[in-house]
Amino acid sequence: MEKFLQQLPKLAKDKHNENKKFFDKLKKKSPKNMDYIMQDLHDREFERTDCLTCANCCKTTGPLFTTADIERIAKHFKMKPQQFIEKYLRIDEDNDYVLQSVPCTFLDAENYCMIYDVRPKACREFPHTDRKKFQQIANLTLKNVAICPAAYNIVEEMKKKIV
């Protein structure tokens, strides 16, 4: 996994134009069973990819925090939402609450999330490869393939499966 993670930014860069063309085509016309295909590709990929050997999303990007996330996690720490914000978050250029720094402060040395049960919705859903109408988040996915080995593999499989 370590080697793959090192190569991933370059691999993703090399595939960027090809991936962009593929998603542009997919946005115009996608298979009727698109959601079914994606669920299958997602499930197969995560049967062989163990996030505990990776944690690259937690180490390099981190999620955005919704109001509901902030309230839930602050409660977990018995803090007021405002205290939680001041201690851990900042506002980014899109006006979203994000981590003050990465790797995520809630990631432990064994790649476990210390707030797993109450983690942000974005963490639960990343890399979004099992969401409905996956073709609608093409721009995000084009970025995520440079961070997430599973997303990279899933997009490679998509291109073989959907022609």
Ligand code: SF4
């Ligand atoms: S979701 Fe992707 S980047 Fe995050 S730990 Fe799993 S494989 Fe790695």
Ligand code: SF4
């Ligand atoms: S909250 Fe947990 S899952 Fe989300 S980035 Fe931090 S360590 Fe990873």
